[in-house]
Amino acid sequence: MWWQEAVVYQIYPRSFQDSNGDGIGDLNGIRQRLDYLQRLGVDVLWLSPVYQSPNDDNGYDISDYERIMADFGTMADFDALLAEAHARGLKIVMDLVVNHTSDEHRWFAESRSSRNNPYRDYYIWRDPVNGGLPNDWESSFSGSAWSYDEGTQQYYLHMFSKKQPDLNWRNPAMRQDIYTMMTWWLDKGIDGFRMDVINFISKPEDFSVPGAHGSQDQVHQYLEEMNQQVLSHYDIMTVGETPGVTPEGALRFAGFDTHELNMVFQFAHMGIDLDPEYGRWKPRAWHLSDLKAIMSRWQTALNGQAWNSLYWNNHDQPRVVSRFGNDTPEYRVRSAKMLGAVLHYQQGTPYIYQGEELGMTNAANFTSLADYRDIETLNAYQELVVDQEEITPADMLTAMHKNSRDNSRTPMQWDDSANAGFTSTGVTPWIGLNDRYPEINAAAALADPDSVFYFYQEMNRLRREYPIITYGDYTLLAPEDEAVWTYERRDHGQRLCLTANFTDQTVNRAEAAAPEGGRLLQSNYADDAGEALRPYEVKVYLQE
Numbered sequence: 311m312w313w314q315e316a317v318v319y320q321i322y323p324r325s326f327q328d329s330n331g332d333g334i335g336d337l338n339g340i341r342q343r344l345d346y347l348q349r350l351g352v353d354v355l356w357l358s359p360v361y362q363s364p365n366d367d368n369g370y371d372i373s374d375y376e377r378i379m380a381d382f383g384t385m386a387d388f389d390a391l392l393a394e395a396h397a398r399g400l401k402i403v404m405d406l407v408v409n410h411t412s413d414e415h416r417w418f419a420e421s422r423s424s425r426n427n428p429y430r431d432y433y434i435w436r437d438p439v440n441g442g443l444p445n446d447w448e449s450s451f452s453g454s455a456w457s458y459d460e461g462t463q464q465y466y467l468h469m470f471s472k473k474q475p476d477l478n479w480r481n482p483a484m485r486q487d488i489y490t491m492m493t494w495w496l497d498k499g500i501d502g503f504r505m506d507v508i509n510f511i512s513k514p515e516d517f518s519v520p521g522a523h524g525s526q527d528q529v530h531q532y533l534e535e536m537n538q539q540v541l542s543h544y545d546i547m548t549v550g551e552t553p554g555v556t557p558e559g560a561l562r563f564a565g566f567d568t569h570e571l572n573m574v575f576q577f578a579h580m581g582i583d584l585d586p587e588y589g590r591w592k593p594r595a596w597h598l599s600d601l602k603a604i605m606s607r608w609q610t611a612l613n614g615q616a617w618n619s620l621y622w623n624n625h626d627q628p629r630v631v632s633r634f635g636n637d638t639p640e641y642r643v644r645s646a647k648m649l650g651a652v653l654h655y656q657q658g659t660p661y662i663y664q665g666e667e668l669g670m671t672n673a674a675n676f677t678s679l680a681d682y683r684d685i686e687t688l689n690a691y692q693e694l695v696v697d698q699e700e701i702t703p704a705d706m707l708t709a710m711h712k713n714s715r716d717n718s719r720t721p722m723q724w725d726d727s728a729n730a731g732f733t734s735t736g737v738t739p740w741i742g743l744n745d746r747y748p749e750i751n752a753a754a755a756l757a758d759p760d761s762v763f764y765f766y767q768e769m770n771r772l773r774r775e776y777p778i779i780t781y782g783d784y785t786l787l788a789p790e791d792e793a794v795w796t797y798e799r800r801d802h803g804q805r806l807c808l809t810a811n812f813t814d815q816t817v818n819r820a821e822a823a824a825p826e827g828g829r830l831l832q833s834n835y836a837d838d839a840g841e842a843l844r845p846y847e848v849k850v851y852l853q854e
């Protein structure tokens with residue numbers, strides 16, 4: 311299928327390119343940068359939400375699914391972007407946020423207006439229990455998942471902010487409205503959907519499961535129905551964001567013979583450096599053996615039965631070069647390439663998040679709370695530092711430096727001019743720039759044959775040439791090794807072997823030397839040192 315062979319590039323429109331000097335990225339800005347994206351050699355652009363929104367959560371709170379956010383432009387701008395992307399052979403996948411809407415969506419305004427309103431049941435309303443909260447569910451953005459509505463004297467559920475009320479998927483009329491909206495977009499010619507927290511859409515009937523965020527059985531009925539009524543009528547790709555999903559769960563959501571989605575985003579590998587209780591806000595040391603074990607398990611469990619998505623970064627994660635690599639000037643480029651190769655040579659569809667192809671880093675220059683914009687970060691600070699005093703301000707800032715979602719939301723770094731070419735000189739961007747932009751930017755990368763950009767471009771080119779990169783079986787070698795990740799891929803008598811050094815020391819591994827008849831397909835050093843793997847060295851050999 312085309313989506314198995316594609317490389318997807320995620321755009322966070324707010325931070326990609328401002329075209330009209332208001333400090334906010336927009337659709338016309340994306341259109342201006344299509345040359346760059348084509349040059350990188352990606353196939354699909356996934357746009358984070360561009361719909362009308364009051365921006366409590368940067369567009370993940372939608373108030374009208376069939377309008378474009380004024381900050382981003384107009385529907386005519388969208389149509390022009392879609393047409394031009396298609397003319398260049400680029401596909402466009404939209405973010406579909408249907409676990410919740412904005413509280414400013416017309417449906418919610420109706421719903422909260424009275425208990426008898428026909429839209430009441432589009433959302434999840436519950437009576438108080440013993441004069442208080444219906445249950446102990448917590449919002450992912452801190453505090454209770456329930457907010458009380460004075461007007462109608464009931465609580466509504468919101469798994470995210472109180473401005474993101476959860477839709478009630480038990481309601482068939484609501485589901486039909488969603489399907490109609492999806493059909494409207496697909497008839498425009500878009501090429502698929504990335505479905506936001508799609509495994510959250512069903513909730514246990516009696517709400518008895520404490521803190522249950524995960525998949526409930528009914529989610530599969532809803533997705534089968536959606537597939538049958540909408541998705542199956544189009545040649546599109548779908549990827550579900552499914553926090554907490556296991557490989558077994560993924561076989562159901564995205565099995566080749568189930569009729570739901572094409573792939574899911576799993577989160578297990580994104581949890582290895584987080585605290586079991588405090589998550590992002592208490593970072594912990596991670597071990598390469600854990601990272602390898604998790605990702606390798608996904609490789610083998612899905613092989614032949616379902617399809618993996620491959621990602622290190624997105625708008626909710628810190629920058630991978632700062633996280634699993636080394637973002638010092640000495641090793642940034644080397645380790646960014648190594649990480650790219652480790653990911654892209656696995657079986658699945660790779661996703662590149664804007665700036666990853668430049669080796670963009672976390673925003674170490676954000677030094678006070680005032681630099682941050684993300685609702686999750688700001689709410690956590692209020693709760694954990696101010697209200698409950700469980701984390702000191704200094705520790706929290708350290709955690710924010712490592713893990714805040716804003717690390718990936720700083721403006722795209724296009725060149726070394728003031729504002730990095732993201733917006734005009736003299737304009738204040740909606741969020742501060744990463745101060746390393748004079749060194750790390752697209753113009754510099756394009757001028758340097760050894761840049762991360764060209765390494766990614768080369769991976770994209772090789773993927774087209776060698777189907778083994780897309781389809782080959784995966785086997786992990788030396789699972790215990792805490793310094794080196796070695797794996798092989800096999801397909802139709804071919805063998806591909808990757809070795810990657812995750813440390814800043816030279817180490818020796820037999821598998822790093824050229825195998826019998828092997829040809830070096832890609833590496834991040836100019837020469838081959840045999841068994842010696844230099845700091846952050848990655849090598850990919852092909853035996854045909």
Ligand code: GLC
Nearest residue numbers: 367370407470506507625626
């Ligand atoms: C998803 C999005 C995230 C958003 C949340 C609520 O996890 O990726 O950015 O805040 O859903 O919509």
Ligand code: CA
Nearest residue numbers: 328330334336
């Ligand atoms: Ca703008």
